[in-house]
Amino acid sequence: MGKASIDFAVGLNAYETVEEIVDKCLEAERLGLDYVWIGDSPPHLYCPSVAAAVASRTRKIRVGLGLLSPLLHTPDQILKGIISLTEAYGDRFEICLGVGDRSQLSRVGIDSKLVRGLDYVLKAKRKIARSLQASGVAIKIWLGAQGPRMLAASKSFDGVLMNYASPRMIKWAIDRAKSTARKNFDFGIYAPSYVYRKWRPKAYRLLRIASAVVALGAPATVLDEFGFSKRLHRAMEEHEAGLRIESVARNVPAEIVDNFSIYTSSSGLRSYLTELGDLGISHIVFGFPQNLSKITIRDLASVLPNH
């Protein structure tokens, strides 16, 4: 039941300089990756402008923008950004909508607890899709989802990018989204990743932090479902008390890293990809810290099938 092929992407965090990001995207293109995803978050660079810089220097690699939060950008701004990019660089762009990191949103005055984030996202998707169609621009719109409600809402999108990495959690998530998903719907994952040829302690330390961020942001229903709530209790308390995430991550058990990230040696990646292919995954975004350097991107690309 798995799909014939999987698209591979590397996710770039836009806190580096534009030049560094472009440099890594050029390397990703040279290595034959299918996509780069440019993240968007209040403390980072502005995703559409970074995407413009990437598209202007690369030739064919597809560029994903997001996760873009309609709580932070109006649907009109998201729409106009993507139309501007398409007009300048052609049909190479896709977007992923979602609520976004609640703690980062709260720092810029957006209390996502006070609004129904999912409603915002759905309204934005409808408006953007309608306007794109009217403009004659075809763009794939993904939903960034984790919890059961978001997963169920993915039926309104062209695909869902799930914040999971372990096959059992992915299967659970697909089961929640699948019953309502349309034909030609794409299931993808976007997870912290470290696929290594030579293990580097710095990359692993960063992977722990990235995994902790994802796990601590997961809905309680998900953590309960997989029995992680108790084991994350201390880390959650520290996180809520405002402790730096680097310190909090030290108290996150290794199984959180195993379940919330793609963490494997290069030789172990193939069987993992086969498993994901069998589950129906067609798009994998290898997130931070796989983008740490061009070397870590090369380590990944060297073991991807047909790359």
Added chain:
Amino acid sequence: MKLDLGISSSSPLSVAIQFSKLAERGSLNCIWIGEDLNAQREIFTVAGIILLETSRVKVGVEVTSPLARNISTIARASATLSQIGRGRFRLGLDAARPNASMRDATTLLRRIWRGETVTFTSDNFRLGNYYARYKLGFATPIYFGVRDPELLALAGETADGVILSGPKRYIEKAVAIVEQGLRKRKRRGKSFRFVARVPTVVVDKKSDLKLAREAVATVLAETPKAVLEMVGITQEMVKPIKAMMAEKGVNEASRIVAEDLLQEVAIYGSPEEVAFDLRSLEKYGIDEAIFGSPYGREPAKAIREMAEAWGRLV
């Protein structure tokens, strides 16, 4: 004194890029991109594309509301463009109500760009322990595109420059108001820039004057009453034009633009005459003049000719 080019986000990007390259080749100083809210283009994305397509000319957003986006988004969009342009980007902010919002926006942007952890609460802005994680380095100058006297003075007090638009005599008066604000500064550097935007048209033949009349009709319809009255343009003079604009559009409205209004509001003539008239704004204290829409019957040719005429004059 420098010559700038004004373009709009309503232009197809291929045209905007063509004009920008002409401006750069013609050694113009800055390309100001006006935000047309009805256009299907996003101003910061367009500015990024123009910066990527050029290498020397400055590029400015003219102008965006500090309330249209989260202030952190304006900060990071500007920082991104400053990185892309290696210091060539300028941010234009337009009037926000209440006036204190302009001061707050300017202060917050600069604090974020200094790398401070910012906590601030007002009716319009709310930040809590917010700090930028992107690399900071290139300064982004902030220009106010305002007309209200109180905001003009505030521009002098807090901004890095001001974009003045309106009839020529208004420009003179506005400079004086901005100067009042400048005098309130503890340290007055020489870096503050006065930029003027007046409708400009290169006219090859008499029929081209229609373009100038259309531009004047549009400007008169959009310019606040207080600004027009500052230079003796009464509502009695403007009302018929506004009514005709609303009823039959700009084409018909342009037919009733009187000669004195045309001369008061627009700069038109041969490239040499337009360059000379723009240059004459220097006597009011203007540092940069924008050669903007509608340019002329053949815009690309007009831009090229203007750049050449300016080069000969300066």
